[in-house]
Amino acid sequence: MADLIFRNARLIDPASGYDDIGDLAVTGGVITQFGGNIAAEAAEDIDADGRILAPGLIDMRVVSSDTRIAQTCQVAAAGGFTSIVIMPQTSSVMDDTSKLDYLLRKGAEGGHVNVYGAGALTHGLRGDAMTDIGLMGDAGALYFSNGDNPISNSRLMRRLLSYSSAFNALIASRPLDRDMSEGTCAHESDFSSRLGLPGHPATAERIIAERDIALAELTGGRLLIDMISSREATDVLRQAGQRDLEVYASVSINHLALNELDIGDYRTFAKLDPPLREESDRKALLAAVNDGTIDVIVSSHDPRMAGEKRLPFAEAGAGAIGLETLLGAGLTLVGNEELDLMALLRALTCNPAELLGLPAGILAEGAPADLVLIDPNAPWIVDPEAMTSRAKNTPFDGRRFMGRADMTVRGGSIVFDRLGA
Secondary structure (H helix, E strand, C coil), X not given: CEEEEEEEEEEEECCCCEEEEEEEEEECCEXXXXXXXXXXXXXXXXXXXXXXXXXCEEEEEEXXXXXXXXXXXXXXXXXXXXEEEECCCCCCCCCCHHHHHHHHHXXXXXXXXXXXEEEECEHHHCCCCECCHHHHHHCCEEEEECCCCCCCCHHHHHHHHHHHHCCCCEEEECCCCHHHHCCCCEECCHHHHHHCCCEXXXXXXXXXXXXXXXXXXXXXXXXXXXXXXXXXXXXXXHHHHCCCCCEEEEEEHHHHHCCHHHXXXXXXXXXXXXXXXXXXXHHHHHHHHHCCCCCEEECCECCCCHHHHCCCCCCCCCCECCCCCHHHHHHHHHHCCCCCHHHHHHHHCHHHHHHHCCCCCCCCCCCECCEEEEEEEEEEECCHHHCCCCCCCCCCCCCEEEEEEEEEEECCEEEEECCCC
8 A cells, every 4th residue: 555646636747747536545655556557555645636746846055044944844845845955054163064964864864855965165155264175075965066055266266166076066156256246235236326326347247257257267176156136147157058168057037037126116025146137137037037047047046034024225135036936936927938847847856956966856656756746827916924835924925826836755655744734
């Protein structure tokens, strides 16, 4: 007898392109049967009623304090995620193996989702002395990042890429020229000028993206251009793709669904890093996800308390919650025919799994039973007060979405169930 059987589901496996109505059985935490009609009985029989059943979502970029890991896991499960990677800017920067081990142990206690860590590239994220990438990789770091702090020193970035190539480690770089962006809080445009907000140009992103791609080509390192936000950066990535380099890119759902006009009358909940850019940038980013130029979509979940946001725009903290809104925002873009469904799911499942070396992100017999049941036609309005997250700072406040996660299964266990709530 199976532990779970989902019947009459629209089974979508982004890795293979499989998309058909059928059943899926789970026994002992793994997928044991997949596709067609399953005649076996199960301890729990779930009628999917035509909803999408896909691999559990994977978020490569989540900010959480050490003391909030358990709650972050609950929030992630409510958003359809079964695996998350915590960024190194925790309460205590993850720049050595002991701090990484502490995070992984706290994550295991959370129970709702698989918790992994990204190791710090430099001590204290200060951008001067590199950490021991080899040791932290052996201890479980899935990739390495300097958080929201760009590596300004080109010689150091070359050393990081060169050293990491010996371990086949993935290095994430924020494409941001610090000299051009210091003291700014918005995208440089006519709109920000009218608001009187100091802005930095998209060229600041392109400059560092070009530099780091050149250094990856020089060293043979694996490079992730982290959270691109501009058309200029997508052009750089396409050029890199023609040279067959191990260069990848991520984008936040915020920059796919919003543009600079969403700042409105100085809405600090829409103050993000990188800043929201022009509509032409948003459309270029969507096209890059659809054609595979951008590999991964992230939530950029970065909770901020009300006191950090209820300030003048230039003084407010940059960041927003995102784990519970990513899927709804993405499916709404699909419904608007701006984003391809398979491209969206690839960027949230098999692509991050492959980049991080995780045995996840696929529907196949023998694969881990990390699953999300999605109702793509469920209308809902974003109400921060109704969210699981303790922080309520979302730029999508009051937005109408179409589609959400109804159930999340991690390792064969139901960790979130909207249907049974």
